[in-house]
Amino acid sequence: MTSNKPADMLPLRPVVFGILTVLRQAPLHGYGIMQRANDHVGHRALLGPGTLYRTLKELRADGMIEHAEAPAGTDARRHYYQLTPFGDDVAVAEAQRLGRLIDTAELASQQAG
Amino acid sequence: MTPVHHASPRAVTMDPASLGERLYCATLRLLPARFRAEAGPEMLAVFRDWRAAARDRRFGDLRVWWLALRDLATCIRTERLRSSPALPRIQDQAPMIEILFKDCRYALRGLRRAPGFTAIVVLTLALGIGANTAIFSVVDGILLRALPFEDPDELVAVWADTTRRGGPLREWLSYPNFHDVRQLDDVFAEVGAYLGWGATLTGTGDAVSLGGLRVSEGMFNRVLGVQPALGRGFAAGDDLPDTERVVLLSWSLWQQQWQGDPSILGKSIALSGEPTVVIGVMPATFQPPFRPQAQMWTTLRMDASQHAGSRGEAMYHAIGRLQPGVALAAAQSASNTLGSTLEQEYPSANLGMGYTLRPLRSDIVDGTSSTLWVLLGAVGFVLLMACVNVANLLLAQATSRVGEIALRSAVGASRAAITRQLLAESVVLATTGGALGALLGVFATRALIRLAPPGTPRLAEVTVDARVLAFTATVTLLAAFAFGLIPALRASRGDLAAALSEVGRNADGSSGRRLRAGLVVVQVALAMVLLVGAGLLLRTFQQMNTVDLGFEPGGVLAMQLGLPSSRYADQADRVAFYGELERRLATLPGVDAVGGVDTLPLGGSDGDAHFQIEGRQEPARDQERIAWIRRMTPGYPETIGLRLVSGRFFEASDDVEATRAAVINQTLASTYFEGQEPVGQRLYFGRADNEPLYLTIVGVVGDIKNFGVTQESRNAIYLAYGQMPTGFMSMVLRTSGDPLSLAAPARAVVADLDHLLAAANISTVDDVVRQSLASERFTTILMSAFAAVALTLAAIGLYGVVSYAVNMRSHEIGVRMALGADRQNVGRLVIGGSMGLVGAGVVLGTVGAWGATRVLAGLLYETEPTDPLTFLTVMAVLLLSGVIAATLPANRASRIDPVHVLSRS
Numbered sequence A: 001m002t003s004n005k006p007a008d009m010l011p012l013r014p015v016v017f018g019i020l021t022v023l024r025q026a027p028l029h030g031y032g033i034m035q036r037a038n039d040h041v042g043h044r045a046l047l048g049p050g051t052l053y054r055t056l057k058e059l060r061a062d063g064m065i066e067h068a069e070a071p072a073g074t075d076a077r078r079h080y081y082q083l084t085p086f087g088d089d090v091a092v093a094e095a096q097r098l099g100r101l102i103d104t105a106e107l108a109s110q111q112a113g
Numbered sequence B: 001m002t003p004v005h006h007a008s009p010r011a012v013t014m015d016p017a018s019l020g021e022r023l024y025c026a027t028l029r030l031l032p033a034r035f036r037a038e039a040g041p042e043m044l045a046v047f048r049d050w051r052a053a054a055r056d057r058r059f060g061d062l063r064v065w066w067l068a069l070r071d072l073a074t075c076i077r078t079e080r081l082r083s084s085p086a087l088p089r090i091q092d093q094a095p096m097i098e099i100l101f102k103d104c105r106y107a108l109r110g111l112r113r114a115p116g117f118t119a120i121v122v123l124t125l126a127l128g129i130g131a132n133t134a135i136f137s138v139v140d141g142i143l144l145r146a147l148p149f150e151d152p153d154e155l156v157a158v159w160a161d162t163t164r165r166g167g168p169l170r171e172w173l174s175y176p177n178f179h180d181v182r183q184l185d186d187v188f189a190e191v192g193a194y195l196g197w198g199a200t201l202t203g204t205g206d207a208v209s210l211g212g213l214r215v216s217e218g219m220f221n222r223v224l225g226v227q228p229a230l231g232r233g234f235a236a237g238d239d240l241p242d243t244e245r246v247v248l249l250s251w252s253l254w255q256q257q258w259q260g261d262p263s264i265l266g267k268s269i270a271l272s273g274e275p276t277v278v279i280g281v282m283p284a285t286f287q288p289p290f291r292p293q294a295q296m297w298t299t300l301r302m303d304a305s306q307h308a309g310s311r312g313e314a315m316y317h318a319i320g321r322l323q324p325g326v327a328l329a330a331a332q333s334a335s336n337t338l339g340s341t342l343e344q345e346y347p348s349a350n351l352g353m354g355y356t357l358r359p360l361r362s363d364i365v366d367g368t369s370s371t372l373w374v375l376l377g378a379v380g381f382v383l384l385m386a387c388v389n390v391a392n393l394l395l396a397q398a399t400s401r402v403g404e405i406a407l408r409s410a411v412g413a414s415r416a417a418i419t420r421q422l423l424a425e426s427v428v429l430a431t432t433g434g435a436l437g438a439l440l441g442v443f444a445t446r447a448l449i450r451l452a453p454p455g456t457p458r459l460a461e462v463t464v465d466a467r468v469l470a471f472t473a474t475v476t477l478l479a480a481f482a483f484g485l486i487p488a489l490r491a492s493r494g495d496l497a498a499a500l501s502e503v504g505r506n507a508d509g510s511s512g513r514r515l516r517a518g519l520v521v522v523q524v525a526l527a528m529v530l531l532v533g534a535g536l537l538l539r540t541f542q543q544m545n546t547v548d549l550g551f552e553p554g555g556v557l558a559m560q561l562g563l564p565s566s567r568y569a570d571q572a573d574r575v576a577f578y579g580e581l582e583r584r585l586a587t588l589p590g591v592d593a594v595g596g597v598d599t600l601p602l603g604g605s606d607g608d609a610h611f612q613i614e615g616r617q618e619p620a621r622d623q624e625r626i627a628w629i630r631r632m633t634p635g636y637p638e639t640i641g642l643r644l645v646s647g648r649f650f651e652a653s654d655d656v657e658a659t660r661a662a663v664i665n666q667t668l669a670s671t672y673f674e675g676q677e678p679v680g681q682r683l684y685f686g687r688a689d690n691e692p693l694y695l696t697i698v699g700v701v702g703d704i705k706n707f708g709v710t711q712e713s714r715n716a717i718y719l720a721y722g723q724m725p726t727g728f729m730s731m732v733l734r735t736s737g738d739p740l741s742l743a744a745p746a747r748a749v750v751a752d753l754d755h756l757l758a759a760a761n762i763s764t765v766d767d768v769v770r771q772s773l774a775s776e777r778f779t780t781i782l783m784s785a786f787a788a789v790a791l792t793l794a795a796i797g798l799y800g801v802v803s804y805a806v807n808m809r810s811h812e813i814g815v816r817m818a819l820g821a822d823r824q825n826v827g828r829l830v831i832g833g834s835m836g837l838v839g840a841g842v843v844l845g846t847v848g849a850w851g852a853t854r855v856l857a858g859l860l861y862e863t864e865p866t867d868p869l870t871f872l873t874v875m876a877v878l879l880l881s882g883v884i885a886a887t888l889p890a891n892r893a894s895r896i897d898p899v900h901v902l903s904r905s
Helices: A014-025 A030-041 A049-061 A085-112 B019-028 B033-054 B060-083 B096-113 B115-144 B175-182 B219-224 B251-258 B304-310 B328-345 B360-400 B402-410 B415-451 B466-493 B496-502 B510-545 B571-586 B636-640 B666-672 B739-753 B765-772 B774-808 B810-818 B823-859 B868-894 B898-904
Strands: A065-068 A080-083 B155-161 B188-202 B208-215 B245-249 B268-271 B274-281 B296-299 B317-322 B354-359 B556-562 B591-597 B608-613 B626-632 B644-647 B661-665 B682-687 B690-701 B716-720 B728-735 B760-764
Touching: A014 A030, A014 A049, A014 A065, A014 A080, A014 A085, A030 A049, A030 B033, A049 A065, A049 B033, A049 B060, A080 A085, B019 B033, B019 B060, B033 B060, B060 B096, B096 B115, B096 B415, B115 B360, B115 B415, B115 B466, B115 B774, B155 B175, B155 B328, B155 B360, B175 B188, B175 B317, B175 B328, B188 B219, B188 B556, B219 B317, B245 B251, B245 B268, B317 B328, B328 B354, B354 B360, B360 B415, B360 B466, B360 B510, B360 B774, B360 B823, B402 B415, B415 B466, B510 B774, B510 B823, B510 B868, B556 B739, B556 B765, B571 B591, B571 B728, B571 B739, B591 B636, B636 B728, B661 B666, B666 B690, B666 B716, B690 B716, B728 B739, B739 B760, B760 B765, B765 B774, B774 B810, B774 B823, B774 B868, B810 B823, B810 B898, B823 B868
Parallel strands: B208 B296, B245 B274, B626 B716, B661 B690
Antiparallel strands: A065 A080, B155 B317, B155 B354, B188 B208, B188 B268, B188 B317, B245 B296, B268 B274, B556 B728, B556 B760, B591 B626, B591 B728, B608 B626, B608 B682, B644 B690, B661 B716, B682 B690
16 A cells, blocks of 8 residues: 555546446446446446456555455355445545536636637 | 465466357466456456347447457556566567567557558458368368267278179178177277168157167267266167167257157157157267267167078168277278178178278268368468468558668668568558458358258367367468568668669569569469369369259159058058058149159169079179169159150059069160160069069160269169058159149148158259259359459459559650550550460469369369360450459559659659
8 A cells, every 4th residue: 555645646547537436336346347437438438357457456456445245146256346435535536636627627718718 | 586376376267158258268368377367257257248238239249359359458568567577678678578569559550551451451361361260160170170979089980891792882781790790899899880760750749750860779878988968878678679669869859849858758759650768868969970960869679680681681880989909900800801701601692792991080071071171272272362462462562661661770770670560560460360360260160051061971060169260370370471571571671772762763673573473473373273173163063963864853842751660561551551642642733743762863872682684694693783773653754754765664553463563774774685675574683593583674764863963874673662662752743833832732641641650851853953962062152252252362463563563664654655655555565564464374373273173083073174165264264354453554554644754753
């Protein structure tokens, strides 16, 4: 673990932010994360199995996500993932950062207009 | 020291279920082992879900593959770099894998800039590689792969060799002869026998006619080494004549008739009216090496002691399993000894006969192998042409890039680096072409299986599997080097100063032009060989279709019936049944004529007999007069269109009460009654001193093809069904309408007459003829397709070279026109140049085809391998294609504006 302050993790790569956002809703298994993260991005799939697991590995190393128990009645062989409190903080911090960025951009375009 | 990982990276198991998943797993192997062990199984699981979710979308699978491969490429690169952090990142010592990626990325970028060029090259390669994948998968499944049985190399086909008495090399065995060879237990672990069997299943809805085999009790478990999936196999007691009848079902029959209900085991079903106990179901994958379409199997129910007298009745196929460690030669020599003993002991049946053993695999595929090797050779030619074409395109492209390459070496790229870069381009092209080709191959293989002639052995074993893909990968890599190396070496050798100064003008050196022209000549020659091969097969096919069959197949419906001997034991019953059937069928609306015969024309052998002629010396036992025997009803000749030469056909009055009558064919008449009138003479079966059966010849009929359209005519004797009935008959119905419209009413007539019977193999006689040519049609279609591709490739190659030459010579042409050459002259100049290349190719191709078509000799009929008409036609086609391919560039050349060209230089 390299840091324990959410702000030190920013800015996040879009893929990372996508995964964190998806996991904020509920714990999920790999394919579920990939599918929803890709839905968030739009029609083009950005995330494939390889990138997904590489990123999940990094996020685990950084303490942002952890293994979760598979919900009852699902395939127990699949790994489920959930956010750690730290990961949740990072996701919120990135959302706020992006929000401020958008505010700034809107302000700039109003002034220009 | 690297720490030792105790947990094996493969400890987490992946279980790929489909070919696609296996492929994905194979690609995962490019990842560092540690990462693969951690993430591999989950990546596979995600990949599986992903594909499942995309299945219903158009091109969903393709999209998933594309994205997954792109994802993997990124992942492999970053993970590989991460796992070798110790290496310095200085350009010259960068890890090989990174250089490779860089080269490939650069190559991809370059190829994307020239999409037309890339598409042509990739498609050409995909065609060549795809066709090769498909044909190889067929060759592999049928010819190369071991038979799907236990220790398949121990299996041998056991035949009677009757060549010494003028019979076939692979004759069936009689039961006693089979029984005796089975006793050779020093060399055989077991010998099994089988013969065809058909029965009508009743009591499960409509009566169904089923095809199957009778096999000796040890055939499945001890000879082939296969066990049923359900229930038990045959046991020793099942083979005896007086025991309960038992049957093993094929998996598909079990599914069709009993919906896979296991409770059928141990129950009794009615087969041709006989109660028969279902004892087991064979596995779905079980494909007996003989008669793969068999739906069920029962035992022979034979007792050796009861068959002492039937040594002459050859009707069993036999397969042996050699004792472990016993060589084929040793078994053959033991069988030879047995053969001579039997010959002395039973001269009347066994004189001039021995045993011959053949490895089972080659025995099964014998008829197919030459065709398949020819096709594999031809498709290899197509790939070779594709490679030549691509080499030609790359050469042209390299020439136009000579400036770029000179610049790169001027700024310090080494010769090795440039060669590697150009090779990387061809590897990228070949890999893309190979991947597309493999995909194409999968579809083409399915198409081939569907197109393959019925009765092709081992067709069910043909799949595109890892072996085939390994073949494709090898072919792809070889192709990449074949077409990539020459251009790469040539381009990197370039003289810098000369290249830079030449840019824009005649950049292609004269040696480069010669090389490319040479490649076109080779292409035309290769195309010529393929076209001649296809032409010869087309001629053969045409000859076969115009052969006089001796009967009129059009407008005739045929169906097969088998009367079970249990309910029709009496000959009179059989005659009565078929007489009544014939009468009722004749009253169906639209039916012009009805008849019956025991074996349809082209139906092959159904028994031959030794015959004698009254008043003539009986020949020695090893020089018997042999004739094929056919039984027919009086209505048959008119229905099938048999020609009467002299005398009469059979009549209703030729019954058991009357003198035994025979009708002979023209071949028999001219062989034995040259210059005499055969009608009225007598033939007999058997020997004069041993209860001969006399027949009076009442008529002579024309020859018909009984074995295949290419078969030489043989002696045939027709017997009157009313006098010598049998249970199995094919009924034929002639109509002026659509024969198939009679199928349903005819079936109803049969059911009405005996509801326990069902007609089998209902088809038009036209179809029977077509089926008999299916194998030739298959070969001809494929060869023609290959030849068409070859012709197209040659034309494209020629077009490319001529058109390039016109570009390069535009300056010269401009000067000529400025000096007064008119447009026609210029056009002639260009076309003349291209015709020179085609002419050289045709000469070379004629020589090549002259030699190569000899391998086709076995597949040809009434056509010489050097058939001049075929050669001349192909030459004309090639020259014409040459003119067409050169016309466009020639037109362009003749429109060159001298002022424009000269001012540009």
